[in-house]
Amino acid sequence: MPRLNHSPRPGASLTVLGIETSCDETAAAMVRISQGAPTEVLSSVVLSQIDEHAPFGGVVPEIAARAHVQTIGSVVTKALRDAEVGAVELDGVAATAGPGLVGGVMVGLSFAKGLCLALDLPLVAVNHLEGHAVSARLSEDAPYPFLLLLVSGGHCQLLEVAGIGAYRRLGSTIDDAAGEAFDKIGGALGLAYPAGPALERLAAGGNPARFPLPRALLGRAGCDFSFSGLKTAAARIAESLASDAERRDLAAAAQSAIARQLADRTARAVDIYLLSHTPEQRRLVVAGGVAANGVVRAALQDLATSRGFTFLAPPLAYCTDNGAMIALAGAERLAVGLIDDLDVVARPRWPLDAEAARLAPTHLPGRKGAKA
Ligand code: KG4
Numbered sequence: 001m002p003r004l005n006h007s008p009r010p011g012a013s014l015t016v017l018g019i020e021t022s023c024d025e026t027a028a029a030m031v032r033i034s035q036g037a038p039t040e041v042l043s044s045v046v047l048s049q050i051d052e053h054a055p056f057g058g059v060v061p062e063i064a065a066r067a068h069v070q071t072i073g074s075v076v077t078k079a080l081r082d083a084e085v086g087a088v089e090l091d092g093v094a095a096t097a098g099p100g101l102v103g104g105v106m107v108g109l110s111f112a113k114g115l116c117l118a119l120d121l122p123l124v125a126v127n128h129l130e131g132h133a134v135s136a137r138l139s140e141d142a143p144y145p146f147l148l149l150l151v152s153g154g155h156c157q158l159l160e161v162a163g164i165g166a167y168r169r170l171g172s173t174i175d176d177a178a179g180e181a182f183d184k185i186g187g188a189l190g191l192a193y194p195a196g197p198a199l200e201r202l203a204a205g206g207n208p209a210r211f212p213l214p215r216a217l218l219g220r221a222g223c224d225f226s227f228s229g230l231k232t233a234a235a236r237i238a239e240s241l242a243s244d245a246e247r248r249d250l251a252a253a254a255q256s257a258i259a260r261q262l263a264d265r266t267a268r269a270v271d272i273y274l275l276s277h278t279p280e281q282r283r284l285v286v287a288g289g290v291a292a293n294g295v296v297r298a299a300l301q302d303l304a305t306s307r308g309f310t311f312l313a314p315p316l317a318y319c320t321d322n323g324a325m326i327a328l329a330g331a332e333r334l335a336v337g338l339i340d341d342l343d344v345v346a347r348p349r350w351p352l353d354a355e356a357a358r359l360a361p362t363h364l365p366g367r368k369g370a371k372a
């Protein structure tokens with residue numbers, strides 16, 4: 001459990017190193033926050049392990065953990081050097097403590113603990129999802145509260161974000177995450193992992209109406225998502241395709257079906273959000289790797305415009321996993337005095353809204369488990 005530091009530093013400028021190792025990117029960044037001034041990303045280093053995992057068609061946990069061990073030292077050193085900030089100017093070290101592949105999480109978290117011990121700095125154990133939640137604030141004026149759609153390879157959920165550490169989950173996936181659907185359908189179309197960006201390129205110019213795909217949950221009450229039916233249907237069609245034109249059309253159909261579902265569920269969350277927020281608080285933020293997709297962004301932008309919401313999306317570099325979002329979450333926690341003990345553990349599962357997890361058993365293993 002995070003504990004309240006005795007010296008919260010609201011108002012002061014805070015410089016924090018952030019470390020991210022929960023999946024297949026070894027990342028570190030330096031971020032500075034100062035009251036009344038825009039957030040400064042002083043450096044951001046992201047080293048992808050994609051080439052090592054590509055032959056296996058997905059991320060292999062053991063390979064990921066070993067690769068993090070090999071590269072964490074040089075990635076953190078480069079982040080410190082690029083920022084031209086000495087260790088003495090650091091106010092804290094933040095590291096992803098979960099959810100994710102626990103071997104990798106342990107590498108980054110242990111490295112951060114070592115730095116904190118050596119430099120006598122506070123440690124902030126950051127929930128990876130909280131990193132995505134604040135990612136738009138790295139580059140945009142995105143004051144709290146806002147409605148958040150978090151769509152990545154491992155997660156798909158809608159949250160009301162009242163402030164750092166204050167989340168209410170409105171909906172989540174009942175099976176696959178949206179990024180997983182992109183990756184699996186792309187894989188069936190012969191694209192290398194992670195297939196989301198390549199599927200977007202393949203879909204350009206394709207006809208999304210050629211192949212009808214299941215319209216899961218469309219128009220249904222609630223804000224939950226489901227992508228497994230769509231994924232299976234698209235993969236089955238992919239097996240029978242002969243031409244590149246057909247592959248383009250199927251990619252376009254899948255992409256538009258995913259975007260349509262994301263916008264439909266978000267529209268329902270907008271209704272719920274409006275019940276307890278003022279017109280001035282109409283802000284919709286999208287975050288996570290799938291937020292890099294142009295068709296998804298356009299669908300959400302249209303929804304936001306039609307409901308009078310400001311639409312905010314991080315630049316592409318901050319949509320996918322990075323250290324800057326972890327550093328910012330850490331800095332915001334530090335600013336309100338939230339730090340962690342050095343014996344904090346790495347957590348493979350860690351829902352963002354602890355209260356909802358306690359009240360509803362949807363975070364148990366299995367259906368609505370890890371990906372929720
Ligand atoms: O946030 P992220 O880097 O890692 C997780 O925390 O999961 O998200 C990675 C996911 C992958 O599934 C990848 O295929 C997807 O984001 N993605 C995209 C695009 N760029 C990344 N999906 C669709 N279109 C894109 N342009």
Ligand code: ZN
Pocket residue numbers: 128132152288289320321
């Ligand atoms: Zn992520």
